[in-house]
Amino acid sequence: MAEGENEVRxxxxxxxxxxxxxxxxxxxxxxxxxxxxYLRSVKETLYRPSDGLSNAVSLDGMNKLLAHLLMLSKRCxxxxxxxxxxxxxxxxxxxxxxxxxxxGHGPSRFIxxxxxxQVGSEDAQMHALFADSFAALGRLDNITxxxxxxxxxxxxxxxxxxxxxxxxxxxxxxYRHYIGIMAAARxxxxxxxxxxVNDFLHVGGDPKWLNGLENAxxxxxxxxxxxxxxxxxxxxxxxxxxxxxxKAEEHSWSLAELVHAVVxxxxxxxxxxxxxxxxxxxEIHCDGGHTFRPPSVSNYCICDITNGNHNVDEMxxxxxxxxxxxxxFFEVEALMEKMKxxxxxxxxxxASQEEMASRFEIEKRESMLVFxxxxxxxxxxxxxxxxxxxxxxxxxxxxxxxxxxxxxRVQDYCWEDHGYxxxxxLYPDVGQLIDEKFHIAYNLTYNTMAMHxxxxxxxxxxxxxxxxxxxxxxxxxxxxxxxxNQLLDRSFKVYIKTVVCTPEKxxxxxxxxxxxxxxxxxxxxxxxxxxxxxMQAELLYALRAITRYxx
Numbered sequence: 418m419a420e421g422e423n424e425v426r427x428x429x430x431x432x433x434x435x436x437x438x439x440x441x442x443x444x445x446x447x448x449x450x451x452x453x454x455y456l457r458s459v460k461e462t463l464y465r466p467s468d469g470l471s472n473a474v475s476l477d478g479m480n481k482l483l484a485h486l487l488m489l490s491k492r493c494x495x496x497x498x499x500x501x502x503x504x505x506x507x508x509x510x511x512x513x514x515x516x517x518x519x520x521g522h523g524p525s526r527f528i529x530x531x532x533x534x535q536v537g538s539e540d541a542q543m544h545a546l547f548a549d550s551f552a553a554l555g556r557l558d559n560i561t562x563x564x565x566x567x568x569x570x571x572x573x574x575x576x577x578x579x580x581x582x583x584x585x586x587x588x589x590x591x592y593r594h595y596i597g598i599m600a601a602a603r604x605x606x607x608x609x610x611x612x613x614v615n616d617f618l619h620v621g622g623d624p625k626w627l628n629g630l631e632n633a634x635x636x637x638x639x640x641x642x643x644x645x646x647x648x649x650x651x652x653x654x655x656x657x658x659x660x661x662x663x664k665a666e667e668h669s670w671s672l673a674e675l676v677h678a679v680v681x682x683x684x685x686x687x688x689x690x691x692x693x694x695x696x697x698x699x700e701i702h703c704d705g706g707h708t709f710r711p712p713s714v715s716n717y718c719i720c721d722i723t724n725g726n727h728n729v730d731e732m733x734x735x736x737x738x739x740x741x742x743x744x745x746f747f748e749v750e751a752l753m754e755k756m757k758x759x760x761x762x763x764x765x766x767x768a769s770q771e772e773m774a775s776r777f778e779i780e781k782r783e784s785m786l787v788f789x790x791x792x793x794x795x796x797x798x799x800x801x802x803x804x805x806x807x808x809x810x811x812x813x814x815x816x817x818x819x820x821x822x823x824x825x826r827v828q829d830y831c832w833e834d835h836g837y838x839x840x841x842x843l844y845p846d847v848g849q850l851i852d853e854k855f856h857i858a859y860n861l862t863y864n865t866m867a868m869h870x871x872x873x874x875x876x877x878x879x880x881x882x883x884x885x886x887x888x889x890x891x892x893x894x895x896x897x898x899x900x901x902n903q904l905l906d907r908s909f910k911v912y913i914k915t916v917v918c919t920p921e922k923x924x925x926x927x928x929x930x931x932x933x934x935x936x937x938x939x940x941x942x943x944x945x946x947x948x949x950x951x952m953q954a955e956l957l958y959a960l961r962a963i964t965r966y967x968x
Contacts, residue, residue: 424448425482430489430498431552442501449486449505452479453512480517480709481702483509487517488702492536492557494547499537517707520699524559527696527928528937534565546572553579558612559697560688566938570857570945577850581681582616586844587673588681591622595637596678599630600685603648605921608692609685611703636668640678643959647679648686649918651958652825652890656966663966675963676843680851683955687948693920694912694944696928748906749867749934755903756876768897776898777824777887783902784888784914825891825957832953836960851956858949861942867934878946880904885917885950891957906931916944917951 425448429441456479483506490502510516523530536557539547546568551557553575564571580586582593594617601609614627626633630641639662646653662670670678691697699705768776830836832855841848859882866872883893884901905913909931915923932940 425485427485427555430493430495431555433548433552435495435497438495438498442498442505445486446501446505446508449482449509450512452482453509453514456514457512479514483514484517484702484707487519487707488556488700491519491701492562494536494539494544494551494557496537515709517709518712519701520706520708522698524562524698525696526698527925528563528941532937533562536562539565543568546575550575553583554616556700556702558700560691563695563697563941564945566941567861567945570854570861573850573854573857577847577854578684580847580850581677581684586847587671587677590620591617592637593677593681594620595622595626595633596640596681597685598627599637599640599644600648600682601689603644603686604689604693604919606689606692608697608699608703609689612700615703634668636665636670639665639668640670640682643679644682647682647955647959651955654958654962656962659962659966672963672967673843676840677847679956679959679963680840680844680847683952683959686955687952690916690920690951691944691948693923694916694928694947695941696923696925748932749869752877752904753866753869753872759876759900759903763897768899770894773894773897774892777892777896780884780887780898780901781824781890784884784910823890825889825961827886827891827893827957830957830961830964832957835964836956839960839964840956851952855949855953858945861945865939867932867936867939876900877904881913881943881946882950884910884913885947886954888914888917889954889958891954913943913947916947 425445426441427445429437429444432438432441452475456475459475486502486506490499490506493499493502506516523533525533534543536547543565546565547557547561550561561571561575564574582597583590586593588596594613597613598610598617601613617627618624626637630638643654643658643662646658659675662675663672701707832852837848837852839848840851859878862874862878864871864874866874866877879896880901883896883898884905886893887898887901908927912923912927912931915927928940932943
């Protein structure tokens with residue numbers, strides 16, 4: 418009776434057919450009750466040395482199963498599954514077994530739960546999107562529930578991610594999830610690592626690979642250098658990096674495989690930025706997302722011993738600090754006035770090419786000086802750091818220690834004219850999906866700013882996008898970089914740079930301190946701009962290196 422969660426078939430719950438779901442739920446109920454009876458029968462002999470190991474395995478399997486049911490009871494888009502999962506949990510509790518409860522307060526540590534769409538209260542269009550996501554992944558994850566502030570973007574994001582992970586492509590499924598783990602681990606993003614460890618095992622990945630990158634095939638180990646440079650210093654990527662991967666004898670990558678891998682790496686580096694930038698909470702069924710302790714515990718009861726949870730520590734969730742409403746109101750008014758003045762200046766005069774180039778160099782240099790007061794080194798946990806090598810390698814500004822990096826001129830190599838066609842040629846349809854996602858993020862607007870309506874926000878959106886590319890040395894000849902300092906204040910620049918370059922250092926204070934009068938949906942919108950601009954910057958450097966290798 419020492420089987421784990423794997424004996425349960427969850428796939429039937431993803432079906433749009435209610436009778437299929439009903440059959441799956443009944444099978445799950447019977448397995449759970451069987452395990453419950455077994456655990457009750459061994460409760461008195463739980464700590465006998467001869468039985469300890471097998472019973473501990475049974476307890477662990479039962480706990481994972483109950484945590485999965487808890488997730489379904491809160492997050493499944495199908496009402497029958499939510500209700501029946503809750504009923505099964507209640508039945509277990511009535512038999513004397515401690516059941517889990519969620520930790521934290523919703524999908525994000527930064528956004529109040531009441532402001533996020535509750536599963537079960539969505540409209541028909543959103544329900545269809547939720548059902549598609551659940552059918553593809555077997556879960557409705559917290560990233561989806563935060564991105565749902567912007568349904569048009571979410572639909573494009575889910576479609577792209579589904580294609581990258583599950584549709585026909587150059588790489589086998591378990592490689593795709595392992596590459597996702599490698600990419601997320603560069604930023605110590607345990608949230609994404611945990612999700613893809615589960616997915617990797619689900620598609621038949623070898624558990625030994627999870628003991629460390631050195632246990633994975635040499636072909637994947639070889640990808641480690643590109644992963645590291647792409648995540649932290651993409652301007653250093655050369656055609657020699659590409660050649661080393663394509664000409665590694667029996668461990669060589671094909672061009673198509675490499676493009677697939679590069680897209681996955683950039684996708685998950687950027688998604689790590691979103692995860693930290695929006696304070697995404699652990700999934701309910703993952704470590705840190707639930708506890709078996711009651712809300713207030715002075716001492717544990719026999720149910721804890723039955724479940725083997727007498728040593729679980731509960732995670733504390735801190736609340737936000739105070740914000741001055743009047744100050745933040747004037748911030749919005751001042752920003753609106755600057756946008757108006759800049760538009761008037763644009764209409765009156767246009768700077769020379771020399772002046773535009775000079776302003777770019779000034780902004781690039783100044784972006785090196787933007788850092789947060791919390792800018793301490795973050796030591797990666799062992800369970801995350803084992804998925805990559807050289808844990809000390811991180812983001813470094815261009816000009817540190819006199820190092821000079823040539824400016825990357827978009828006029829010479831851009832996504833629209835060069836990157837898009839290269840990706841589409843080697844990995845059909847993906848270029849189109851990514852291009853659509855870039856455009857939706859860049860052009861997305863509701864013509865609002867905080868309490869103001871009918872506002873043209875294009876100038877502000879362009880300043881954010883171009884500031885991120887400026888930090889990566891990427892220059893647009895037709896953009897006046899003097900606008901950035903006018904539109905983005907210091908606290909906002911600190912937040913942008915931290916989310917994009919060192920997301921593991923993002924704090925709730927940083928999130929709260931910029932655009933204090935703006936809605937949470939607008940701050941999520943900012944994060945969509947940040948992750949897509951970052952992904953495009955990484956792709957430009959990697960694809961330019963591939964193009965140079967090919968020519």
